[in-house]
Amino acid sequence: MELIALLQExxxxxxxxxGYTLLFAVASMIGGLALGVPVALMRIAPWRLLRLPASLYVSVMRGTPLLVQIFVIYYGLPSVGIEFTPVTAGVLALSLNAGAYLSESLRGAIRSISEGQWRASFSLGLGYWQTLGYIVMPQALRVAVPSMSNTLISLIKDTSLVSVITMTELMLATKEVIATTFQPLPLYIAAAVIYWCLSLFFEFLQRRAEQRLNRAHLSR
Known part of the structure; x- marks a missing residue:
């Protein structure tokens, strides 16, 4: 009964x-997609001027800890006159990080489409961007959905890091309750269950998205 009362409290x-965890994850996924798609296209572009900055961005984001990126954006940038609210800083850091991983997922999916389809499209008179938009991208998105969904699920867990900039997401909220109840074990387990349930929900959405894309592909 004490456990039930503790959880109710x-x-x-x-x-x-x-709720904040979900907000951060969804907003960062949208932001990551907005970054990841153009970065992926830049990475496969035949022009070196586009490939180099995109490659540098991906290398920096994937090669440095997300926690450090959060510190740089929230605590570091104010020293040069750029300030963000905790919410904006958290979403921005997560979006920049997710964008790098999403771009690699999409780039790999685009690369998995056979060169024969590119050549066939060119022979029909389609240009580079037309081939990419009408022929390659629809197939690549179907291939990329599982790995892109994994990035979203990882984002749900990574949101715990924004607690370092005073955002009361799930982990910081749990710590605040623990500070008043002195019951860490059941509350951390409850937090883990909530993270797990959120992950299961997005896994369900992933399977539905895959089924819809597969049906659309088979109906062609």
Whole structure:
């Protein structure tokens, strides 16, 4: 009974934190896609001037810890006159990080499409961007969905890092409840269950997206 009372007391704060976690994950996924798609296209472009900055961005984002990126954006940039609110800084850091990984998922999917389809498209009179948009990208998106969904699920867990910039997402909310109840084990387990449930929800959406794309592909 004490455990039930503890969870009932903690539920409002933890669920509010879970809402922020979901907000950060979805907003960062949208931001990551907005970055990842053009970066992927730049990475496969035949022009070196486009490939180099995109490659540098991906290398920096994948080669440095997300926690360091959060610190640079929230604590470092104000020293040069650029300031963000905790929400903006958190979403920006997560989006920049996710964009690098999403771009690589999409780039790999585009590369998996056989060169024969490119040549066949060119022989029909389509240009580079037409081939990419009408022939290659629809197939590449179907291939990329699983790995891109994995990035979203990882984002749900990575949101715990924004607690270092005072954002009351799920992990910080859990710590705040623990500070008043002195019951870390059941509350951390409850937080883990919430993270797991959020991940299961997005896994369900991933499977539905894959099924719809596969049906659309087979119906052609």
């Amino acid at each position: 903690a539920a409002p704060v933890m669920l509010l934190g879970a």
